[in-house]
Amino acid sequence: MxxxxxxxxxxxxxxxxxxxxxxxxxxxxxxxxxxxxxxxxxxxxxxxxxxxxxxxxxxxxxxxxxxxxxxxxxxxTSWFGCYTTDFLKKIDKLAPMLRKLGELHTS
Incomplete structure (x- = not known):
């Protein structure tokens, strides 16, 4: 990492x-x-x-x-709604660097 x-x-x-x-x-x-x-x-x-x-x-x-x-x-905002709820639930596992860079604003 x-x-x-x-x-x-x-x-x-x-x-x-x-x-x-x-x-x-x-x-x-x-x-x-x-x-x-x-x-x-x-x-x-x-x-x-x-x-x-x-x-x-x-x-x-x-x-x-x-x-x-x-x-x-x-x-x-053009990408809003492109990702499924299931994908967003897995985002930390799929793209962990987003949170480290401060780009992940989901709970």
Missing amino acids: CDMGPKTATPPSQWVYYERLVQRPSDETRRVLHFLDVPWSDDVLNHQDKIGDEIRLNPNEFSTSQVKEKVNEKAL
């Missing part, structure tokens, strides 16, 4: 949650760029407008089609 202790893990204050990134893209990207010591640019939030002119994408990269679009807020 992966050691999630303080010696090896990034502090929770530095974690980037997808949900927060989608819901508050400006706040989260500013926080990440500050951590990386990279100056802020409004272009970060409008990346899709730069593709083709300033940014070239690899057509063979799986995520290329997603990068061409704005942040997709619908993705946050």
Whole structure:
């Protein structure tokens, strides 16, 4: 099992949650760029407008089609209802790392 202790893990204050990134893209990207010591640019939030002119994408990269679009807020909830109750009851056994990473919010 992966050691999630303080010696090896990034502090929770530095974690980037997808949900927060989608819901508050400006706040989260500013926080990440500050951590990386990279100056802020409004272009970060409008990346899709730069593709083709300033940014070239690899057509063979799986995520290329997603990068061409704005942040997709619908993705946050589009998976709701996809998992059976039986599957969710077994989630700790099937994916124990979810709870360790703070991503499992079931009882």
